[in-house]
Amino acid sequence: xIADASGWGANQASSLQALRDLRSARRRHYAAQVDWIExxxxxxxxxxxxxxxxxxxSGALADxxxxxxxxxxxxxxxxxxxxxLVAVAVAAGLRSGGRGGPxxxxxxxxxxxxxxxxxxxxxxxxxxxxxxxxxxxxxLVLGLIAGIFAFxxxxxxxxxxxxxxxVFGGAVAVSALASALIASGRRLHRVVIWVLAALIVGWSVxxxxxxxxxxxxxxxxxxxxxxxxxxNESFVxxxxxxxxxxxxxxxxLTGLAGxxxxxxxxxxxxxxQLRFAVTTQDLRxxxxxxxxxxxxxxxxxxxxxxAPPDGAxxxxxxxxxxxxxxxxxxxxxxxxxxxxxxLVRVLRVGALGALAGLxxxxxxxxxxxxVLVAAFALMVAAFDAVEPIGQEVxxxxxxxxxxxxxxxxxxxxxxxxxxxxxxVGLIATATAIVAGAPAGLIGVILVMTVPTALLSLxxxxxxxxxxxxxYVLAPELGYFQTGFPVALVVIGVGGPVLLARQAAxxxxxxxxxxxxxxxxxxxxxxxxxxxxxxxxxxxxPVRS
Amino acid sequence: xxxxxRAAADPPVLAADGLRREYDDLLALAPLDLAVGPGELVALVxxxxxxKTTLLTVAAGLVEPSHGTIHICGALAGSLEARARTxxxxxxxxxxxxxxxxxxxxxxARLHAAEDWRDRAPHLLEPLGLQQWGDKLxxxxxxxxxxxxxxxxxxxxxxxLLLADEPFDGLDPPSRTVLVEMLRAAAAEGAAVIVSTHRTxxxxxxxxxxxLHDGQLVYDGPPDRSIIAGHLPPQDGLxxxxxxxxx
Numbered sequence: 001x002i003a004d005a006s007g008w009g010a011n012q013a014s015s016l017q018a019l020r021d022l023r024s025a026r027r028r029h030y031a032a033q034v035d036w037i038e039x040x041x042x043x044x045x046x047x048x049x050x051x052x053x054x055x056x057x058s059g060a061l062a063d064x065x066x067x068x069x070x071x072x073x074x075x076x077x078x079x080x081x082x083x084x085l086v087a088v089a090v091a092a093g094l095r096s097g098g099r100g101g102p103x104x105x106x107x108x109x110x111x112x113x114x115x116x117x118x119x120x121x122x123x124x125x126x127x128x129x130x131x132x133x134x135x136x137x138x139x140l141v142l143g144l145i146a147g148i149f150a151f152x153x154x155x156x157x158x159x160x161x162x163x164x165x166x167v168f169g170g171a172v173a174v175s176a177l178a179s180a181l182i183a184s185g186r187r188l189h190r191v192v193i194w195v196l197a198a199l200i201v202g203w204s205v206x207x208x209x210x211x212x213x214x215x216x217x218x219x220x221x222x223x224x225x226x227x228x229x230x231x232n233e234s235f236v237x238x239x240x241x242x243x244x245x246x247x248x249x250x251x252x253l254t255g256l257a258g259x260x261x262x263x264x265x266x267x268x269x270x271x272x273q274l275r276f277a278v279t280t281q282d283l284r285x286x287x288x289x290x291x292x293x294x295x296x297x298x299x300x301x302x303x304x305x306x307a308p309p310d311g312a313x314x315x316x317x318x319x320x321x322x323x324x325x326x327x328x329x330x331x332x333x334x335x336x337x338x339x340x341x342x343l344v345r346v347l348r349v350g351a352l353g354a355l356a357g358l359x360x361x362x363x364x365x366x367x368x369x370x371v372l373v374a375a376f377a378l379m380v381a382a383f384d385a386v387e388p389i390g391q392e393v394x395x396x397x398x399x400x401x402x403x404x405x406x407x408x409x410x411x412x413x414x415x416x417x418x419x420x421x422x423x424v425g426l427i428a429t430a431t432a433i434v435a436g437a438p439a440g441l442i443g444v445i446l447v448m449t450v451p452t453a454l455l456s457l458x459x460x461x462x463x464x465x466x467x468x469x470x471y472v473l474a475p476e477l478g479y480f481q482t483g484f485p486v487a488l489v490v491i492g493v494g495g496p497v498l499l500a501r502q503a504a505x506x507x508x509x510x511x512x513x514x515x516x517x518x519x520x521x522x523x524x525x526x527x528x529x530x531x532x533x534x535x536x537x538x539x540x541p542v543r544s
Numbered sequence: 545x546x547x548x549x550r551a552a553a554d555p556p557v558l559a560a561d562g563l564r565r566e567y568d569d570l571l572a573l574a575p576l577d578l579a580v581g582p583g584e585l586v587a588l589v590x591x592x593x594x595x596k597t598t599l600l601t602v603a604a605g606l607v608e609p610s611h612g613t614i615h616i617c618g619a620l621a622g623s624l625e626a627r628a629r630t631x632x633x634x635x636x637x638x639x640x641x642x643x644x645x646x647x648x649x650x651x652x653a654r655l656h657a658a659e660d661w662r663d664r665a666p667h668l669l670e671p672l673g674l675q676q677w678g679d680k681l682x683x684x685x686x687x688x689x690x691x692x693x694x695x696x697x698x699x700x701x702x703x704x705l706l707l708a709d710e711p712f713d714g715l716d717p718p719s720r721t722v723l724v725e726m727l728r729a730a731a732a733e734g735a736a737v738i739v740s741t742h743r744t745x746x747x748x749x750x751x752x753x754x755x756l757h758d759g760q761l762v763y764d765g766p767p768d769r770s771i772i773a774g775h776l777p778p779q780d781g782l783x784x785x786x787x788x789x790x791x
Contacts, residue, residue: 011628011657014654014657014659015654015655015656015657017654018651018654018655019655021651021654022651022655025643025647025651026640026642026643029642029643030642033642106640107638108638108639108640110606110638111632111634111638112638112640112648112651112652112655112697113655115604115605115606115627115630115632116627116652116655116656117624117625117627117628117655117656117657118655119624260608261605261606261607261622262606262607262608265606
């Protein structure tokens with residue numbers, strides 16, 4: 001049957017109706033498969049545990065009011081500091097959009113809907129709105145939690161803090177997603193994206209340095225802190241910030257038709273694999289697929305070449321690296337891996353170190369639950385640092401063919417990543433110092449650096465080498481297998497800092513308390529490493 | 545009037561002008577000028593990595609060219625008008641896992657404003673041996689059945705250009721014969737049909753053969769085994785070595 005495309009304008013309405021019917025049929029199929037009793041039970045559990053967690057967080061917050069100096073700082077720079085957070089989120093959104101994000105379509109939608117003569121903007125709008133809604137809701141929840149933190153420490157009415165925190169959280173999420181939609185739908189060139197991101201972040205940095213509120217991002221920051229100085233300020237700046245977010249969302253939604261099908265198809269394939277990996281709790285696969293989704297690929301040229309030079313320089317090189325044994329080979333191989341990290345990974349790991357430092361400072365000052373943030377930040381950084389071990393485990397036959405025991409290889413592989421994680425610890429220390437950490441805390445963080453690096457690495461290595469199919473028939477054991485390393489890191493990070501804080505509050509030596517704790521953390525790390533080496537050695541095809 | 549004569553007389557269905565595609569530093573498709581007219585049945589041959597799938601996906605609008613243009617019936621590939629005229633059967637069948645084959649046929653036909661799908665669906669499913677499988681979900685299908693279902697989806701909607709990427713893979717011999725007849729019928733009705741394949745029998749019934757090697761067009765002419773083999777490197781020559789003499 002030969003197509004006659006001359007009357008396609010008239011056929012648009014019927015095609016769009018077909019698309020609506022298709023979506024509705026899929027919703028019906030989905031609804032028919034849902035076990036509503038099971039779903040209700042899960043919701044019930046969610047509400048119970050969510051409420052319990054919220055109460056726990058709320059109760060765990062010591063009522064430490066910020067002092068006058070800190071309050072003055074917040075007055076002067078708080079909005080710009082929060083604006084900087086918004087600007088970074090928007091820059092990340094732009095970057096994601098430049099790589100085809102943020103929408104993740106199903107492969108059949110790309111093949112059957114986007115290749116059909118249907119307005120692509122209309123076809124994608126529903127999905128984009130759902131993404132905006134979900135992101136906005138998650139941002140709102142996080143903002144509400146931040147509001148709980150705020151009203152216990154800052155002057156102002158609790159309801160206002162909760163409301164402004166929630167709206168701010170939602171607005172940050174929507175602005176990041178909207179900027180991604182704009183970059184993706186309007187096909188912004190990579191250079192344009194970098195320039196825009198630099199301008200947006202730069203404007204916020206200028207606001208922070210100059211203690212002003214001029215950028216839209218800082219205006220959103222002013223919204224978050226509005227309960228603090230509402231008596232002195234009108235709502236014009238926060239409202240302007242919200243208006244910019246709304247305009248960005250509209251721009252994002254109206255430009256969807258330009259979304260690249262090539263990127264959509266690639267992301268569809270990766271997302272399908274990612275969903276399966278999440279279902280099986282296969283952390284290694286999740287990390288690799290997430291990197292592919294973000295187009296985070298190793299640099300073609302390393303930051304620094306490690307290959308031995310020729311001639312006279314070679315002799316000098318040999319003096320510096322005299323042994324060609326497996327220890328040096330593995331050490332060098334690991335650094336070759338790190339030196340190919342893309343810029344975004346370098347920045348991420350650095351940012352995670354800074355986040356850990358700031359969280360530990362907040363813990364020290366009384367916000368205990370942020371110990372979870374510090375632990376998660378270090379664990380996520382360790383997932384990047386542990387990549388060489390992941391590569392070994394991905395290729396068990398190559399590992400088995402080495403003339404060295406697999407356990408020894410894995411142990412050697414922990415040296416370079418530990419150095420990297422120690423560097424992350426130093427970034428945490430430096431950030432804490434810049435943020436005004438007391439000497440006691442700085443000493444504690446320095447004491448923690450190496451044992452925590454070892455623990456987070458060995459736990460990350462344990463996580464990425466878990467067999468995702470080991471407990472298919474007993475999912476509860478699978479959850480334990482996934483959660484155990486994370487719990488160890490939370491204990492390993494939280495225990496020392498909390499005990500040190502307690503010691504300091506009672507006039508004892510914080511560093512002394514931390515040293516005692518870190519001995520235990522060190523012992524746990526060695527035990528985890530030994531188990532890791534044993535497990536991988538037992539798994540390789542040829543026993544060494 | 546042969547298909548080639550008709551193609552020469554009518555404006556081309558597919559017209560590529562300086563078409564080029566790169567993936568980073570890999571050249572997938574060298575600058576290519578190509579015109580395929582209505583009624584032509586083109587066998588697109590070449591070894592793995594020759595650029596066949598790239599050419600088809602660019603024509604379908606799934607992949608954008610790095611340089612040059614490709615028009616379908618005068619409209620830029622990927623535009624709404626071009627999508628209305630182009631049917632693309634991918635090398636890997638793609639289905640919604642929660643829709644039956646009949647539902648796929650219905651919605652794909654309706655998305656292309658083919659309201660007569662109810663009448664046409666049985667005539668598509670019956671020769672492909674899928675008439676009993678219309679109400680089944682794709683996850684119940686074997687590899688070959690998925691391929692046949694994908695072919696049915698490609699034919700349920702109207703098209704002026706049919707792009708089929710390795711459509712014979714996974715099909716049993718009777719189904720291959722059915723597919724050959726379907727492709728021939730589409731070309732006879734005036735559609736331009738381009739079939740990428742490793743299978744030599746396609747050259748038997750095609751009206752024209754295009755051979756690619758490393759992204760370069762190395763042959764464009766009648767589907768003659770000896771001539772094609774002469775234009776391909778030895779390893780690609782194996783591809784056409786057992787083409788039976790056309791009768």
